[in-house]
Amino acid sequence: xxxxxxxxxxxxxxxxxxxxxxxxxxxxxxxxxxxxxxxxxxxxxxxxxxxxxxxxxxxxxxxxxxxxxxxxxxxxxxxxxxxxxxxxxxxxxxxxxxxx
Amino acid sequence: xxxxxxxxxxxxxxxxxxxxxxxxxxxxxxxxxxxxxxxxxxxxxxxxxxxxxxxxxxxxxxxxxxxxxxxxxxxxxxxxxxxxxxxxxxxxxx
Numbered sequence: 001x002x003x004x005x006x007x008x009x010x011x012x013x014x015x016x017x018x019x020x021x022x023x024x025x026x027x028x029x030x031x032x033x034x035x036x037x038x039x040x041x042x043x044x045x046x047x048x049x050x051x052x053x054x055x056x057x058x059x060x061x062x063x064x065x066x067x068x069x070x071x072x073x074x075x076x077x078x079x080x081x082x083x084x085x086x087x088x089x090x091x092x093x094x095x096x097x098x099x100x
Numbered sequence: 101x102x103x104x105x106x107x108x109x110x111x112x113x114x115x116x117x118x119x120x121x122x123x124x125x126x127x128x129x130x131x132x133x134x135x136x137x138x139x140x141x142x143x144x145x146x147x148x149x150x151x152x153x154x155x156x157x158x159x160x161x162x163x164x165x166x167x168x169x170x171x172x173x174x175x176x177x178x179x180x181x182x183x184x185x186x187x188x189x190x191x192x193x194x
Binding site for chain 2: 005
């Protein structure tokens with residue numbers, strides 16, 4: 001199992017290598033992709049990336065939570081959460097690549 | 101929004117880029133994330149979220165139709181955790 005953590009910088013570097021743009025512009029484009037995806041999700045839109053996966057927003061109802069340390073009851077307000085469902089292809093590739 | 105709409109938006113904002121290059125840029129981003137996870141690496145995109153790989157232990161499963169026990173091998177699955185900024189934005193903060 002790997003232990004490296006990639007960041008925006010690694011994605012920009014990949015874009016830089018793949019397309020002949022400057023490092024600066026590559027970084028801006030990576031940022032733009034993330035922003036456009038975030039904006040769509042905040043606007044309650046689903047983001048579907050074929051052969052990668054689907055991001056969707058789910059509404060969670062209010063519930064009574066508990067502070068695990070003190071046992072105290074705390075109300076949890078209704079909220080919106082993001083869920084990511086990886087595509088079959090991604091699941092296969094990740095399972096295959098990490099076998100043993 | 102689907103992949104092609106994302107490509108279209110970026111292309112509209114960058115008239116100096118060929119559409120096919122924008123496609124390559126967008127594909128490269130998602131491909132790089134998938135390749136990283138296939139190696140067992142994490143991809144941390146501050147504010148957006150982090151992609152990582154989780155190990156699922158082997159277990160005895162059951163065929164829901166026949167009730168028959170089946171051995172399910174250990175496997176690794178992709179996982180995404182939403183970043184704080186995006187989580188807050190989804191709930192109307194900032």
